[in-house]
Amino acid sequence: MGLLNFRKSTFKHGVHPPEHKSETNGLPIRQFPFAPLIILPMAQHIGAPSQIVVREGQEVARGQLLAKAGGYVSVPLHAPVSGTIRKIANVPTISGKMSPGIFLETFPFSSQEVLEGTPVDLETATPEQILQGIQDAGIVGLGGAAFPTHVKLKIPEGKSCEALIINGIECEPYLTTDHRVMLEQADDIFMGIRYLLKATGAERAIIGIEANKQDAADHLEARIPEDIPVTVKVVPVKYPQGSEKMLITAVLGREVPSGGLPIEVNVVVVNVATTAEIGRLLPHGRGIQERVITITGPAVKKKGNYLIPIGTPLRYVLEQVGVDEQISEVYMGGPMMGVAVSNLDISIVKGASGIVAFTEEDVKRPQEIYPCIKCGACVDACPISLNPSKLGILAKFEAYDRMAEDFHLMDCFECGSCSYVCPSHIPLVQYFRLAKSIVRKRATAKQTAEHAK
Amino acid sequence: MLNRTLNISTSPHIVKGISTDSIMQNVVWALLPVALFAVYTFGMSALLVLVTSTAACVLTEHFMCKYSKKKSTISDWSAVITGLLLGLTLPPNFPLWMAFSGGVIAIALGKFIFGGLGYNVFNPALVGRAVLQAAFPVAITTWYPAFLPDRFFSVSVSTFTVPFMEPAIDAMTGATPLAAFKFDHVTTSTSDLALGLISGSTGETCALLILLGGLYLIARNMMNWRIPVAVLGSVYVLSGILYLINPQVYPSPLFMLFSGGLMLGAVFMATDMVASPITPLGVVVYGVIIGLLVVVIRIWGGLPEGVMYAILLANAISPHIDNLIRPRVYGTTKSLKRS
Amino acid sequence: MKSESLWYIFINASLINNFVLAYFLGICPFLGVSGKMETATKMGGAVTFVMIISSMCAYGIHSLLIAVNAPFLQLISYIVVIASTVQLVEMFIKKMSPALFRALGIFLPLITTNCAILGLALFQTNKGYGFVESFVYALGAGTGFTFALILMAGLREQLDFAEVPNVVKGTALTLLIAGILSLSFMGFAGLGS
Amino acid sequence: MGNQTKDNKGFLASLKDSPSTDDFIKGLWRENPVFVQVLGMCPTLAVSNTAINAFAMGLATTFVLLMSNMLVSSLRNFIPKQVRIASYILIIASFVTVTDYVIQAISIDLHKSLGAFISLIVVNCVILGRAEAFASKNTVGRSFMDGLGMGLGFTFGLFCLGAVRELLGNGTIFGFPFFPSNFQEWIVMILPAGGFFTLAIWLLVFNALKEKRAKA
Amino acid sequence: MNETNPVNKDATASSLKMLQAMVGIGIFCALMIVLAFEGTMPRIEQNKAEALEKAIFKVIPGMETKKTFKLGPDNSFVPVDGKSKADQLVYAGYDQNGKLVGVAVEASGLGFADVLRVLYGYDPETQKIIGFYVLESKETPGLGDKIEKDPGFQSNFSGLDVSLTEDQSALKNQPVTVKHGAKENPWEIDGITGATISSRAVGNIMGTSTEFWVPLIHKNKETFMVSKTEQ
Ligand SMILES: Cc1cc2nc3c(=O)[nH]c(=O)nc-3n(C[C@H](O)[C@H](O)[C@H](O)COP(=O)(O)O)c2cc1C
């Protein structure tokens, strides 16, 4: 394996979890039924929550604005279905915190036509107008982070964007969302690229795809329009290639400096589904109402890729696809980076790229944690070339400052490769998340103390 | 059906199949052919030495845990490896009470005082052997000939020495190839060495079976292949250079590779990940240091064999190797030095 | 009959009969400053430096005492002369290179009455070494001391983050490691013979 | 450095000072230089390979300690602070030289087996430490008791090591066979490594006792 | 060590007082040392002489008196009273009739742990080594120190052959250590099992030393014989 890939460009280290993609990658995207009650939390992206602009009892049409952006780093929210606002109250979110939210009762027999807004004309719009259009459409990163896309696309003063990388890697096991999007929404993707090129001023666009989606790569390559400088780059399969830092290294051989953003190496990375959404929504001035989600995992009966309205409760989703009696764990996102769901009353958010459900049988997670035997598997896995073994031992002894000062703790981007390979089952990345938050807290405490002086 | 309470785990939610106890178990499987061949070569005495040292290690581990009010850790199998390897480095006719003491020392002094599995800074089995060698230098250099006709039915006269008493000197002793070379300049043929048709420590005689065990572990991704390659490679190259300079004085590189405890040491003991560096480059440096020390001690030192000392010294150096050799962290310009 | 080459003197003093691990000299600093790499390195450097100076002083004094036939003053004059020379050197370094002084500074006074230094002076006299031999002997002893100290410091730094049982923690652990190191250094026995 | 308080106490006490048994007892056990203070390790380890060496070294040290303590304390008002360390070293070195010659006169063999370590008593921290911390502030009588206590405590510590090492490493005690003639000696015990191990194990025993007592 | 101590009242002591104190103590110490030295020296000298005597007696059985010689520049031996360390000395031993029974020679070389110093006796008459004694060794107790204690090993040296070639310029065969039990020739030393290195070291030392000294002593046999004995 390693030998065959020798000449192919990729990043250093990483892991190869079993892919489990064949179960859904041949299944075309299907529209999911509308749930009778849609629940929309306002905090479903990074940044300030959206601000509600509707009243209880009000009737809304699909695509109508429900909440406006709560600031620059925020996006508006549109009605995913036509219906009545039942209630405005706190709703649970996946993090366990409550967030203000809207309960929207779906009109049972509505045709669910989507409202048109003001289109953003590709030919005439300025980059600023495109960015505004992207914000107005409520678009956030669909690759998982749910970061408002217009903020990311805003090139800072003094920097320039040379290449736009479209992230079609989808390195998480089980998930096939991006795969299906690439196969079925090629035109939207290219349209999106047009907008993105214009908005960022990039000279070219590269679509990065892992070798296990060769069909998608071929499909896109064959359809590249004459008028835009797009190339498709196929890279070897390896987790976490989808992370932007790794992808940039794999595709361009550049390294994003520690603590920096991709723009420092003149690159912007956007997920394919995000790109497709931009390409589909902006010409119509619409807002985002639904997204493609892979629902899979051994506990799911009707696995597949579904187009699901934002706000559909998870319980409804699982009831529709049918699950195993013994279901014990559900993740929003893939099994490597996704978040485990404790409460089925939360709903689908914009950042959810997949729902994976496991039964107790399938989990079979070893219970016993052994001490670190310094086997080095984690060192060989860490794409950032950290020393998770040492970090783990230091974390165990709560030497958090030492971790940050001597061992680059803050460069860890929590991909979990180290935890995945560790034969002693040490919860390494879990330690690191905690350690990072403590280090950050200490740093702010120190700063405020200094300010107070 | 959806009213079950869900289990909340933190990502990653899946793990690779290998676990520490299974690695340890597999090392034991890989050592078994070596041990069986030892019993075939040296008979009953060797079997008793292996069983005794293993039992001593496991029992010590158990009682040490009990004493410190911890859960017994014998189920991780690492004590079995320690005991087996200790037994394999001892002469087959070693008195059992000494082998037992060695096992106790290996675990108590080599592992427990540092905090148990994963924290030891020296190879426990070799700590046990080093203490035995310093305590009973005569017994540990009294060798038993291989392939005695009645080896399966009788044991060496020293095997059942009364505890704490001096062993009787066996009438039949064999000289090891290294001692024969060092003191009498007699070389043993490489094929005899590789096949194990010689006398020596219980487990060091059959180089081929040792290599086979190593290959199995490497194939199963349970052993770092760089270490044995670096150790054996550096010994080969260094002794090769000396041999080219003067073949009359210096032994041939193949003789160096296949004699003494080098093969067992390089494949099964230098590879103990706990006491070796962790980075790929660090591990190579570590291996080369071992190789260098082995050549220096064997050729210019007073003792005929130095694998054990070389590994222990390299163990002591490995924290420094880890400190000095750090891969460049992604997105930084130079490898981070200690503040 | 002369049988010791300079090379052997060096190897002997540094590895085979390491001052700390085989002669038990300089145990106090070995136990005291081997906790951290940084101090260990500096202490090693300082000891080596003082050893070389003392060894040269001792050579001079010994020759002088032989000349005036007053062997009974050996011990007193060694300790007094070594202590004052180190003091002088200290002042000199302070003037000439404040940076070096800061690195070695706090260690120098601690070392002056350290038994490894005096032991070195006495051993070299007993062995009847000449000037060059004494120098090499001191260099070897200092190097060996530094080597042992650095090895110990690395191990102890690592063991700061280990679940060492409470009864073992502290001096006992350091001594046990020293014992294992001492065993490992036995591998060098007979080197060069 | 805690000296100040001690100093005051010593000064007050010295008015009505009389040698107390506590000055003597504390060195034997509570402040034992080997096991508790862990001072003067080099001679402790180096000559503790046999009981007789340990004993002889202990007595030699006790002698020097006693003499220097007494001399220092009787000169304590005469020696100015600035030169006190220098004078102590001078005094100690002289007594050591004397001891060295006396031992040579008694037995060349004993001198040979103690080697350079007799001379190294000069730098034994215990002696300088007692001169500085006790003798320079107390009466001759109390310093005598202190020196004797510390010296015998040191001898006891050395003996504990030497006896174990000789017993296991050579099968004898003070040169007399202790075990049956075919006892297998643990040669490691008389090697340097054995010195480290034995002292470590004594310290472990003390630690364990302390821990037990703390718990009880 | 105590610079940190707060300066207290006598810190103001004048330099004169400091000087007085130091000189006073200095004189006192010097007196004490010189007294001890003078007092013990005769005894120590005697002890040392006895020790040397004892050693020489061990390697030259039957010796009653001895005389010290040093190797002169022209390869001849001249009698000395044995003080200067730098000289290469040998000791001739005589029986009660003043007859030469052997010459004791000191030799050294590297052993297992450190330098080994030995003394051996050579009988020019029979051209054999007649005794062997270890002056200084750091070999492992119980193992390497068998070279001093093991009677079997010691017995190698009562009659070890060091005879010369016809022209008397070199040894016929240098002494050499062989594996225990493998001694076949009179010039071989039977080694010790478990202490091969130490016993080989003795062999090397003996080989090199005899190669140098035996022809010289043999040539100057007359010097030793005619010499009047000491004491
Ligand atoms: C460990 C890790 C793995 C990731 N994998 C992917 C991936 O496979 N696909 C993807 O689009 N984004 C992935 N991301 C997110 C990307 O880093 C990046 O944020 C995203 O591609 C940007 O596109 P978006 O803002 O449109 O989502 C990953 C991030 C991390 C930290």
Ligand SMILES: Cc1cc2nc3c(=O)[nH]c(=O)nc-3n(C[C@H](O)[C@H](O)[C@H](O)COP(=O)(O)O)c2cc1C
């Ligand atoms: C892994 C391993 C390491 C060993 N290390 C040493 C060593 O460092 N020193 C040693 O004398 N023997 C060691 N031995 C035993 C030697 O192989 C044995 O001594 C060798 O065959 C030479 O025997 P000799 O010392 O009698 O000549 C080791 C054996 C094994 C299996």
Ligand SMILES: Cc1cc2nc3c(=O)[nH]c(=O)nc-3n(C[C@H](O)[C@H](O)[C@H](O)COP(=O)(O)O)c2cc1C
């Ligand atoms: C602690 C220790 C001390 C040793 N001391 C000596 C020694 O003093 N003299 C010696 O010749 N060999 C010494 N050896 C070396 C071994 O005993 C060596 O293997 C032996 O000399 C080989 O001899 P053999 O072939 O007769 O067994 C020592 C070894 C050890 C481990």
Ligand SMILES: Cc1cc2nc3c(=O)[nH]c(=O)nc-3n(C[C@H](O)[C@H](O)[C@H](O)CO)c2cc1C
């Ligand atoms: C490849 C490999 C080699 C090992 N070698 C040794 C060894 O030489 N000695 C030993 O005591 N344990 C060895 N172990 C077991 C384990 O790592 C050892 O008990 C730990 O050092 C105890 O913390 C080995 C384990 C593996 C996987």
Ligand code: SF4
């Ligand atoms: S981790 Fe998930 S969201 Fe990120 S690239 Fe891989 S599949 Fe896509």
Ligand code: SF4
């Ligand atoms: S979670 Fe952090 S430490 Fe672990 S592999 Fe990923 S980047 Fe490296």
Ligand code: SF4
């Ligand atoms: S993978 Fe686990 S056991 Fe191996 S070195 Fe890393 S933390 Fe330690």
Ligand code: SF4
């Ligand atoms: S002199 Fe210093 S280093 Fe030596 S024991 Fe005393 S305090 Fe420790």
Ligand code: FES
């Ligand atoms: S260093 Fe303190 S007595 Fe040797």
